[in-house]
Amino acid sequence: MADHNKAEDDEGQMKDLLSGQLPAEIKTWSTEHVRKWTRELKNVDEDCANIMYQQKINGESLLLLDKTDLIGAGIPLGPAKLIIHKRDKLVKMKAEMLKDPGGQSGGPCKPYPFNRFHEAYRYRINSCLDIPESGQLNLIEPCHEFKAYINTGSTEKEAKMKKFTDEVIRFAAACMNSRTNGTIHFGIGDLPDFKHGQILGFSVEDKESFGKALRDVIEGRFEHKHVATAKRCVKSPRFVEVLQxxxxxxxxxxxxxxxxxxxxxxxxxxxxxxxVDSRKSKKSKSKEVKEDAKEFKSFYIRDNSSSRDLSRHNTQSKPMEEYNGYVKNISKLSMDRKEAEEKCLAIVRNSIQGSKLCEMITGGSHCLDKSHFERYILVTNKSHQVQLDSLSFLLDMNLTAVLDFDPESSEKGLKKFFEDRNTNVHAPAEYKITGSVEDIASKLKLTRINSWIFCNGDINGEEPSDINSWSTEKGAAVRNVISFLCRGEVLPPKRFLVIFLLLSDVIDSKDPLLETFNTFQQELRGLDQILCICENDRSFISWKELIEARYGVSISNRCISELSFAEINGTVLSLWSDNRRSSRFLPCGGVSKVQLTKKMEGCLDTLDILCVNQCEGGNEDQRSIQEHFYKGGKVSWLWWNHTGNTCSVDTEEEIQVCCSEGQSSRS
Structure with a gap:
C-alpha cells in the first residue's frame, strides 16, 4: 500500500508539467507557479506556500534553496524538509524523463487527416505522432512543425495570441513559397523537454478567438495584393480533442x-x-516607422524542419544570391506543384467492399431477413459525435450483446444513442459462471433484450482503467463474458457473428480490444464468425499490424475499411426488405449504398431521382410500369433497369416478351 501511495505521489509530481499547468523548465517558473506547486504538496499548509510567495521565490531561486533558508523565512521544520525533498524528487524525475523520454509517453499515433475538420479522430495524452518535423516532401504530403505551447500559463492573453499568430504566419509563408502542404501543431512536445511529437494538449477557453486573430493578422502581415490568396491557403484553426x-x-x-x-x-x-502589422505603420505619421516596417520584410521557405528567411543577411559574399535564385525558380516550382496535384487526382481506387460487406454480415444470403446469422455481438470502443448519425443500422440489428469499451458511452457515446431502446446494462462480473448456464442466461435475459456490457467502467461508479492496467484489473472479467457468450447453450454455434466496430483507432499493443479479439478468436476457433469494420485505411492498417505482430493472424479478408460509415450504414439498411420498400438508396463507391433522406430529396425539387432499390423492385412495381409503357402509356424513365452505376434499357428479346404478353392480355 505504501508503494502504491508513493507511486501516486511520484506521478503527481509530473502531472502538472506534462499537462501544461506548469512550465516544463522549473527555472522559468514565476512566483505564482512556485506557490501553486507548493500549495498542492501533501502535508504542506497553504500558509507555507504564501510565505514562499511573499519571499518572491521563483523557479530559479527554488532550485537554490536549502532547508535552512526555508526555516529562516518562517516555514516550520517539517514542511521545510518536505518542500526540499519534493523539489529534489521533481528535479530527479525530470532528469530521468529527459534521459528516457519514451518512459513518460504512450505509443505512436497518426496525425489528424490533412485539411479535414469533421473527422472522428482524437489524440491520446502522451502518445507520439509518428511523423518527423520536415521540409517539403512530395508537395502534397504535408510537412509538419511542432509547438508545445504550454509555457503560457501566466502570459498575457495578447502575448499568447501573438506567439500563435507569429508562428503560423512564418510557417504559412514558408509553405506557400515552397509550394508544399503543411500542418503546424500547437500542443505537441519536442526534444529536449519531451519526446519528439509527444501529445500534450492545452486548455482552450475561446476557440473562435484564435481564428479571428489569425484572419486579422493575415491582413496586416502579408502584402495587400496577396491577402486574399493567403486567406485561401491558410485554413482555420482545428481543435483536436486530447483524451486521457x-x-x-x-x-x-x-x-x-x-x-x-x-x-x-x-x-x-x-x-x-x-x-509587424503593416497597417499600423501606415497609420503612423512617422516616416521612420514606415521604413522600419519595410526593412523587416521577410521571405520564408521550408528548410528541413524549420522555416528560414532568405532575405536575412548571412555570411555569404553575395547575401541575396540564394534569394534571387529561389525567386527565379518559382515558375518551375509552381509547375511541379501542378503536376503533383494532377498525379494525385489521377489515382482512382476500385473497390467491391460494399458487396463484400453484404456477403459477410448476412453469411452469404445478401438479405438480413434471411441471414445465415441469427444473432450478432457488437464490440466497440470510444465513439465521436459525428459518427452517430451514420450508425442507425445498429438500431435494427438483432444485437444480443454489446461489449462497450467507452467509459463515457452513457454520457455522450453509443449507449446514449441507444437510450430510447430497451437495453439491460450489465457489468462483466455478472457473466461469471456460478451455477447453471441456462439459469444465468435466463436471468440476464440475453436473447430477449439487448445486453449492454460496460467493459471499462461507466457502471456502478467503477473507475475506468488505462491501457497499462486494464488487463490486470478488468481483463479476466471480460474474458469470462466472452467465454459465456460463446457457449453452445447460450447462442447457437456457427449462427452468430461478432462485429468489431472500431470507432476510434487502436494504436497501442496493450489496447483492450486486441485482447478481446484474441479471446473471441480462440473461443470461436478461427475468424469465420468475426467481422471487423474500420472507417478508413489509417484505422485498418494500425489494427491489422497490431494483430499480426501480437498474434500472427492475418485479418485482411475479414475487414471492411474502404467504406465510410455513411456508406456502411446505407448498405446494411438496404439489406432489410422493409427498408427497400420504405426507404430510398443511391449507389456509391465500392458497390455500396447511401440512404437518400427525405430532407435531402426535398432540397432537390427540380430533379427526379432514380434509386437503386426502385430498379430492384423495392418501392415501385417495376413490371407494371414497364407494361404500362409498352401498352402505349406515357413514357417514364422509371422503366429503365438500373445496373451498377449506369442505366441501360431492356434488351430487344425482353421487350418482345413483354409485348407478346400484353397482346395476350388484350385478347
Missing part, C-alpha cells in the same frame, strides 16, 4: 493549422511577410 490514457476527456486540445498552396490559387507568385 483511460480514454476519458482531458478537457485539452491540440490546435492545428493546415496550409494548402494549390496551383490554381498561388499560380507563380511569391510571398513576403512583414515582421
Amino acid at each position: 490514457s483511460d480514454t476519458t476527456s482531458s478537457e485539452k486540445y491540440v490546435m492545428e493549422v493546415d496550409i494548402e498552396p494549390t496551383f490554381s490559387v498561388c499560380e507563380e507568385n511569391f510571398y513576403h511577410v512583414y515582421s
Whole structure:
C-alpha cells in the first residue's frame, strides 16, 4: 500500500508539467507557479506556500534553496524538509524523463487527416505522432512543425495570441513559397523537454478567438495584393480533442493549422511577410516607422524542419544570391506543384467492399431477413459525435450483446444513442459462471433484450482503467463474458457473428480490444464468425499490424475499411426488405449504398431521382410500369433497369416478351 501511495505521489509530481499547468523548465517558473506547486504538496499548509510567495521565490531561486533558508523565512521544520525533498524528487524525475523520454509517453499515433475538420479522430495524452518535423516532401504530403505551447500559463492573453499568430504566419509563408502542404501543431512536445511529437494538449477557453486573430493578422502581415490568396491557403484553426490514457476527456486540445498552396490559387507568385502589422505603420505619421516596417520584410521557405528567411543577411559574399535564385525558380516550382496535384487526382481506387460487406454480415444470403446469422455481438470502443448519425443500422440489428469499451458511452457515446431502446446494462462480473448456464442466461435475459456490457467502467461508479492496467484489473472479467457468450447453450454455434466496430483507432499493443479479439478468436476457433469494420485505411492498417505482430493472424479478408460509415450504414439498411420498400438508396463507391433522406430529396425539387432499390423492385412495381409503357402509356424513365452505376434499357428479346404478353392480355 505504501508503494502504491508513493507511486501516486511520484506521478503527481509530473502531472502538472506534462499537462501544461506548469512550465516544463522549473527555472522559468514565476512566483505564482512556485506557490501553486507548493500549495498542492501533501502535508504542506497553504500558509507555507504564501510565505514562499511573499519571499518572491521563483523557479530559479527554488532550485537554490536549502532547508535552512526555508526555516529562516518562517516555514516550520517539517514542511521545510518536505518542500526540499519534493523539489529534489521533481528535479530527479525530470532528469530521468529527459534521459528516457519514451518512459513518460504512450505509443505512436497518426496525425489528424490533412485539411479535414469533421473527422472522428482524437489524440491520446502522451502518445507520439509518428511523423518527423520536415521540409517539403512530395508537395502534397504535408510537412509538419511542432509547438508545445504550454509555457503560457501566466502570459498575457495578447502575448499568447501573438506567439500563435507569429508562428503560423512564418510557417504559412514558408509553405506557400515552397509550394508544399503543411500542418503546424500547437500542443505537441519536442526534444529536449519531451519526446519528439509527444501529445500534450492545452486548455482552450475561446476557440473562435484564435481564428479571428489569425484572419486579422493575415491582413496586416502579408502584402495587400496577396491577402486574399493567403486567406485561401491558410485554413482555420482545428481543435483536436486530447483524451486521457483511460480514454476519458482531458478537457485539452491540440490546435492545428493546415496550409494548402494549390496551383490554381498561388499560380507563380511569391510571398513576403512583414515582421509587424503593416497597417499600423501606415497609420503612423512617422516616416521612420514606415521604413522600419519595410526593412523587416521577410521571405520564408521550408528548410528541413524549420522555416528560414532568405532575405536575412548571412555570411555569404553575395547575401541575396540564394534569394534571387529561389525567386527565379518559382515558375518551375509552381509547375511541379501542378503536376503533383494532377498525379494525385489521377489515382482512382476500385473497390467491391460494399458487396463484400453484404456477403459477410448476412453469411452469404445478401438479405438480413434471411441471414445465415441469427444473432450478432457488437464490440466497440470510444465513439465521436459525428459518427452517430451514420450508425442507425445498429438500431435494427438483432444485437444480443454489446461489449462497450467507452467509459463515457452513457454520457455522450453509443449507449446514449441507444437510450430510447430497451437495453439491460450489465457489468462483466455478472457473466461469471456460478451455477447453471441456462439459469444465468435466463436471468440476464440475453436473447430477449439487448445486453449492454460496460467493459471499462461507466457502471456502478467503477473507475475506468488505462491501457497499462486494464488487463490486470478488468481483463479476466471480460474474458469470462466472452467465454459465456460463446457457449453452445447460450447462442447457437456457427449462427452468430461478432462485429468489431472500431470507432476510434487502436494504436497501442496493450489496447483492450486486441485482447478481446484474441479471446473471441480462440473461443470461436478461427475468424469465420468475426467481422471487423474500420472507417478508413489509417484505422485498418494500425489494427491489422497490431494483430499480426501480437498474434500472427492475418485479418485482411475479414475487414471492411474502404467504406465510410455513411456508406456502411446505407448498405446494411438496404439489406432489410422493409427498408427497400420504405426507404430510398443511391449507389456509391465500392458497390455500396447511401440512404437518400427525405430532407435531402426535398432540397432537390427540380430533379427526379432514380434509386437503386426502385430498379430492384423495392418501392415501385417495376413490371407494371414497364407494361404500362409498352401498352402505349406515357413514357417514364422509371422503366429503365438500373445496373451498377449506369442505366441501360431492356434488351430487344425482353421487350418482345413483354409485348407478346400484353397482346395476350388484350385478347
